[in-house]
Amino acid sequence: MDSTAAIDIALKCLDDDHRHGILARQIQVLLNxxxxxxxxxxxxxxxxxxxFLANRGxxxxxxxxxxxVCDPELGRWLLYDIMGIAHDRSIISLMS
Known part of the structure:
Protein backbone atom coordinates (compact mmCIF):
# COMPACT_ATOMS: atom_id res chain seq x y z
CA MET A 1 0.00 0.00 0.00
CA ASP A 2 1.20 3.53 -0.61
CA SER A 3 2.74 4.98 2.52
CA THR A 4 0.49 8.07 2.44
CA ALA A 5 -2.54 5.76 2.64
CA ALA A 6 -0.90 3.81 5.48
CA ILE A 7 -0.24 7.04 7.39
CA ASP A 8 -3.84 8.17 6.93
CA ILE A 9 -5.17 4.83 8.17
CA ALA A 10 -2.78 4.69 11.13
CA LEU A 11 -3.55 8.24 12.27
CA LYS A 12 -7.20 8.71 11.34
CA CYS A 13 -8.91 5.32 11.28
CA LEU A 14 -11.23 4.93 14.26
CA ASP A 15 -13.40 2.15 12.82
CA ASP A 16 -12.47 -1.28 14.20
CA ASP A 17 -14.58 -2.81 11.39
CA HIS A 18 -12.21 -1.34 8.79
CA ARG A 19 -9.96 -4.09 7.40
CA HIS A 20 -6.96 -2.37 9.02
CA GLY A 21 -8.89 -0.92 11.97
CA ILE A 22 -7.44 -3.14 14.70
CA LEU A 23 -3.87 -2.50 13.49
CA ALA A 24 -4.59 1.24 13.30
CA ARG A 25 -5.89 1.19 16.87
CA GLN A 26 -2.70 -0.60 18.05
CA ILE A 27 -0.54 1.98 16.26
CA GLN A 28 -2.52 4.80 17.90
CA VAL A 29 -1.96 3.23 21.34
CA LEU A 30 1.79 3.16 20.68
CA LEU A 31 1.77 6.75 19.42
CA ASN A 32 -0.02 7.95 22.55
CA PHE A 52 12.39 -4.82 0.00
CA LEU A 53 10.80 -5.97 3.28
CA ALA A 54 7.29 -5.17 2.05
CA ASN A 55 7.85 -7.23 -1.09
CA ARG A 56 9.49 -10.05 0.87
CA GLY A 57 6.45 -10.10 3.16
CA VAL A 69 20.43 -12.81 10.59
CA CYS A 70 20.02 -9.92 8.17
CA ASP A 71 19.32 -11.04 4.61
CA PRO A 72 22.41 -10.04 2.53
CA GLU A 73 20.18 -8.34 -0.03
CA LEU A 74 18.50 -6.30 2.71
CA GLY A 75 21.92 -5.29 4.01
CA ARG A 76 22.79 -3.90 0.58
CA TRP A 77 19.53 -1.87 0.45
CA LEU A 78 20.13 -0.54 3.97
CA LEU A 79 23.59 0.63 2.94
CA TYR A 80 22.18 2.36 -0.17
CA ASP A 81 19.53 4.09 1.97
CA ILE A 82 22.12 5.26 4.51
CA MET A 83 24.37 6.58 1.74
CA GLY A 84 21.45 8.31 0.01
CA ILE A 85 21.96 6.45 -3.26
CA ALA A 86 18.89 6.87 -5.46
CA HIS A 87 17.67 4.25 -7.90
CA ASP A 88 15.27 4.59 -10.77
CA ARG A 89 12.31 2.27 -10.94
CA SER A 90 11.18 0.72 -14.17
CA ILE A 91 7.45 0.32 -14.49
CA ILE A 92 6.10 -1.78 -17.31
CA SER A 93 3.00 -0.24 -18.79
CA LEU A 94 0.23 -2.53 -19.93
CA MET A 95 -1.30 0.32 -21.90
CA SER A 96 -0.23 0.77 -25.51
Missing part, protein backbone atom coordinates in the same frame (compact mmCIF):
# COMPACT_ATOMS: atom_id res chain seq x y z
CA UNK A 33 2.73 6.72 24.86
CA UNK A 34 5.05 9.20 26.54
CA UNK A 35 7.67 9.44 23.82
CA UNK A 36 8.41 11.48 20.75
CA UNK A 37 7.43 9.92 17.45
CA UNK A 38 7.59 11.47 13.99
CA UNK A 39 5.67 9.94 11.11
CA UNK A 40 6.38 11.13 7.60
CA UNK A 41 5.89 10.00 4.04
CA UNK A 42 9.02 8.70 2.33
CA UNK A 43 8.99 7.86 -1.36
CA UNK A 44 9.97 4.25 -1.92
CA UNK A 45 12.81 5.36 -4.19
CA UNK A 46 14.40 6.78 -1.03
CA UNK A 47 13.65 3.80 1.18
CA UNK A 48 14.59 0.63 -0.62
CA UNK A 49 15.03 -1.37 2.59
CA UNK A 50 11.37 -0.90 3.56
CA UNK A 51 10.29 -1.64 -0.01
CA UNK A 58 4.40 -11.51 0.29
CA UNK A 59 6.57 -14.64 0.34
CA UNK A 60 5.92 -15.69 3.95
CA UNK A 61 2.85 -16.77 5.88
CA UNK A 62 0.73 -14.10 7.55
CA UNK A 63 1.90 -13.27 11.06
CA UNK A 64 4.90 -11.96 12.91
CA UNK A 65 8.34 -13.11 11.80
CA UNK A 66 11.69 -12.57 13.47
CA UNK A 67 15.01 -13.15 11.80
CA UNK A 68 18.31 -13.62 13.63
Missing amino acids: RDWEVRISHVYREANFAAD HLVDFGTHRFN
Whole structure:
Protein backbone atom coordinates (compact mmCIF):
# COMPACT_ATOMS: atom_id res chain seq x y z
CA MET A 1 0.00 0.00 0.00
CA ASP A 2 1.20 3.53 -0.61
CA SER A 3 2.74 4.98 2.52
CA THR A 4 0.49 8.07 2.44
CA ALA A 5 -2.54 5.76 2.64
CA ALA A 6 -0.90 3.81 5.48
CA ILE A 7 -0.24 7.04 7.39
CA ASP A 8 -3.84 8.17 6.93
CA ILE A 9 -5.17 4.83 8.17
CA ALA A 10 -2.78 4.69 11.13
CA LEU A 11 -3.55 8.24 12.27
CA LYS A 12 -7.20 8.71 11.34
CA CYS A 13 -8.91 5.32 11.28
CA LEU A 14 -11.23 4.93 14.26
CA ASP A 15 -13.40 2.15 12.82
CA ASP A 16 -12.47 -1.28 14.20
CA ASP A 17 -14.58 -2.81 11.39
CA HIS A 18 -12.21 -1.34 8.79
CA ARG A 19 -9.96 -4.09 7.40
CA HIS A 20 -6.96 -2.37 9.02
CA GLY A 21 -8.89 -0.92 11.97
CA ILE A 22 -7.44 -3.14 14.70
CA LEU A 23 -3.87 -2.50 13.49
CA ALA A 24 -4.59 1.24 13.30
CA ARG A 25 -5.89 1.19 16.87
CA GLN A 26 -2.70 -0.60 18.05
CA ILE A 27 -0.54 1.98 16.26
CA GLN A 28 -2.52 4.80 17.90
CA VAL A 29 -1.96 3.23 21.34
CA LEU A 30 1.79 3.16 20.68
CA LEU A 31 1.77 6.75 19.42
CA ASN A 32 -0.02 7.95 22.55
CA ARG A 33 2.73 6.72 24.86
CA ASP A 34 5.05 9.20 26.54
CA TRP A 35 7.67 9.44 23.82
CA GLU A 36 8.41 11.48 20.75
CA VAL A 37 7.43 9.92 17.45
CA ARG A 38 7.59 11.47 13.99
CA ILE A 39 5.67 9.94 11.11
CA SER A 40 6.38 11.13 7.60
CA HIS A 41 5.89 10.00 4.04
CA VAL A 42 9.02 8.70 2.33
CA TYR A 43 8.99 7.86 -1.36
CA ARG A 44 9.97 4.25 -1.92
CA GLU A 45 12.81 5.36 -4.19
CA ALA A 46 14.40 6.78 -1.03
CA ASN A 47 13.65 3.80 1.18
CA PHE A 48 14.59 0.63 -0.62
CA ALA A 49 15.03 -1.37 2.59
CA ALA A 50 11.37 -0.90 3.56
CA ASP A 51 10.29 -1.64 -0.01
CA PHE A 52 12.39 -4.82 0.00
CA LEU A 53 10.80 -5.97 3.28
CA ALA A 54 7.29 -5.17 2.05
CA ASN A 55 7.85 -7.23 -1.09
CA ARG A 56 9.49 -10.05 0.87
CA GLY A 57 6.45 -10.10 3.16
CA HIS A 58 4.40 -11.51 0.29
CA LEU A 59 6.57 -14.64 0.34
CA VAL A 60 5.92 -15.69 3.95
CA ASP A 61 2.85 -16.77 5.88
CA PHE A 62 0.73 -14.10 7.55
CA GLY A 63 1.90 -13.27 11.06
CA THR A 64 4.90 -11.96 12.91
CA HIS A 65 8.34 -13.11 11.80
CA ARG A 66 11.69 -12.57 13.47
CA PHE A 67 15.01 -13.15 11.80
CA ASN A 68 18.31 -13.62 13.63
CA VAL A 69 20.43 -12.81 10.59
CA CYS A 70 20.02 -9.92 8.17
CA ASP A 71 19.32 -11.04 4.61
CA PRO A 72 22.41 -10.04 2.53
CA GLU A 73 20.18 -8.34 -0.03
CA LEU A 74 18.50 -6.30 2.71
CA GLY A 75 21.92 -5.29 4.01
CA ARG A 76 22.79 -3.90 0.58
CA TRP A 77 19.53 -1.87 0.45
CA LEU A 78 20.13 -0.54 3.97
CA LEU A 79 23.59 0.63 2.94
CA TYR A 80 22.18 2.36 -0.17
CA ASP A 81 19.53 4.09 1.97
CA ILE A 82 22.12 5.26 4.51
CA MET A 83 24.37 6.58 1.74
CA GLY A 84 21.45 8.31 0.01
CA ILE A 85 21.96 6.45 -3.26
CA ALA A 86 18.89 6.87 -5.46
CA HIS A 87 17.67 4.25 -7.90
CA ASP A 88 15.27 4.59 -10.77
CA ARG A 89 12.31 2.27 -10.94
CA SER A 90 11.18 0.72 -14.17
CA ILE A 91 7.45 0.32 -14.49
CA ILE A 92 6.10 -1.78 -17.31
CA SER A 93 3.00 -0.24 -18.79
CA LEU A 94 0.23 -2.53 -19.93
CA MET A 95 -1.30 0.32 -21.90
CA SER A 96 -0.23 0.77 -25.51
